Amino acid sequence: MQRDKTELYNNQVQGVPSETQQFYNLGDANSILAIGSNYSQWTINSYLGRINYDFNNKYLLTLTLRRDGSSRFGVNSKYGNFPGVAAGWNLSNEPFLSNIRWIDQLKLRAGWGKVGNQGVAPYQTQGILARTSYAFGDASAFGYRPTAIGNPDLRWESSATANIGLDFSFWKGRLQGSLELYETNTTNLLLSDQLPGSIGFSAVTRNVGHTRNRGIELGFTTVNINAASSFRWTTDVQFTKNKEAIVSLYNGAVDDIGNRWFIGQPLNSFYDYKKDGIWQLGEEEAAQSYNSRVGQIKVHDKNGDGVITGDDRVLIGSDVPDFSAGLTNRISFKNIDLSFFFFGRFGHTIVSGFHQDNNALAGRYQQIKVDYWTPQNPTNEFPQPKSTQEFPVYNTTLIYYDGTFIKLRNVNLGYTLKSGWADKLGMESLRIYASVQQPKIWSEYRTKYNGVDPETSGTEVDSGITPATTVFTFGINAKF
Known part of the structure; x- marks a missing residue:
């Protein structure tokens, strides 16, 4: 059982006569500006067998x-x-595989399970009142009005996951790992169901909607070299691929454009105008028909009606990658050890706040090199700067990028002194090491993103402005 109780009291005054009184005698203040309090409590109890x-x-x-x-x-x-x-079958213990010496372990497993989510604030099921003012004759008065509709039938959101996996080890551990396929269906989502404003309330918390995640996870370790000369090289590989989709919302399989939720698409999808390029010389008439001009952004006319409206917005992408992968190598030779780890995400879209706040402007700040359009440089990347216009029209089309990247996440190099040297120093062991975190990022081989760090970019325009930090560490591990 778990219980959480929060009590809040606040008083705001002005003009305390003596600084030493602090908050012990607020009633002596010249003005009492505000008095407030709050209380919240929730409890959960669980049984598990x-x-x-x-x-x-x-x-x-x-x-x-x-x-x-x-x-x-x-x-x-x-x-x-x-x-x-959950069920498991150790195939390697069956008689029909007992004579296959190169199989160390082979286990098939499958499972299904459901978990719950209580992610709503306390008192969401109750009708809540709030103080309000109203006219009472010729004077004003205070009363209370309902601010939220109660829902006594609100219940747990649940996620049911089915998976099937294979654990394996071959050739006396030279190759070992696991492969897993899974599907998670989340139903009875705790969402604010939209209501007509004419009834006095904009939304009510209900159990509506259905999302689905399907994916594959693969991880394995290989012993590439294990020589008698004390040279050893191992490699760890991780691969994940997840497909996220909204199956239904409040009214079934109907898109919610206001929240940018689309059936069959991930939860965080980008829905905006799409840049087809920059209006070039010779396209003056076509640009004018769209109330634009040469050197400015050419927006994709989705329905081809000759007018850019909200109906011309398209799905740009999502922050869910096609797949992610990691690669770790560990090499040791006698007293020297070296390891390095690569990580990458591929095929997702990022929102670059760096370009929103800097490069989208008309060259106003010191900034990175920008491929602006000019008559001598007829590029399709960035529109021509205009001194009378701070932000280009449809400037949000400039902030979506392919977020694919590969990072050399860390490199570690160490040397362990021989036991004889450690004994002379009065130690059991002594290791000297150096490491560097995030020394290199590759993000331009598939995309023209030239921002700060594609991994820090996310779903909002204020992301992507934190640079990658490279950290060098030198140290000694001494054991006495």
Whole structure:
């Protein structure tokens, strides 16, 4: 059981007669500006049961049942039941594989389980009142009005995950790892369902909607060299691919353009006008028909009606990558050890706040080199600067980039002194090492993004303005 209680009191005054009184005698102040207080409490209690079954180390079964109750939900549905089942089959222990010596371990596993989410603020199920002022005859008066609609049927959001995996080890551990396929369906989402403003309320918290995640995860380790000369080289590889999609919302399989939620697309999708390039010399008439001019942004006319309106916005992309991958190499020879780790994300879109705040401006600040359009440089990258215009028309089309990158995340080099040297120094062991974090980023081989750090860019225009930090570390590990 867990309980959280928050009590808040605040007083704001002006003109305390003596500084030493601090807040111990606020009533002596010349003016009492504000007095306020607040209280919030929520409780959750859970029951968990689990049964494990193992037959001859071949067939494995796990059954779980969790029951959670939260005070945040309505009186009709405070509790939710979340079962789970997992099964494993050690194929390598079967007689028909016992004679295959190069197989160390081969285990097939599958599972299904459900978990809950109580991610709403306390009292969302209750009708809430707020103080308001109104006219009472010729004078003003104070009263209370409802500010939120209660929902006594609000219940747990649930995510059900099914997965199937394979764990393996071959050639006495020279190759070992796991492969997993999964699908997660989240239903009864805790969302603010939109309401007509004419009823006096804009939204009510309800269980609506359905999202889905499907993916694959692969990780394995290889022992490339393990020589008698004490030279050893191993490699770790990680690969993940996830496809995220909204299945339904408030009214079923209907897009919510206001929140930029689209059926079949990830939750964070970018919906905006698309830049087709820059209006070039010889396109004066075409540019004028769109109320633009040569050197300015040419916006994609989605429906071809000759007018740019909100209906011409398109899905630019999302922050969900096509896949992510990591590669770690570890090399050791006698007393020397070296490791380096690469990480990359591929095929996602980023919003570059750096370009929103700097390069989209008319060359006003000191900044990175920008490929502006001029009659002598008929580029399709950035519009011609204009002294009478701070931001170009449709400047948001300039901030979307392919966020693909590869980083050399860290490099570590160490040397462990021989035991004889350590003994002379009165130590059990002594290792000297140096490391560098994030020394190199490759982000231009697939994209023209020339910002700060593609990994810090995200879904908002104020992201992408934090530069990558390279950290050098030198140290000694001494054991006495």
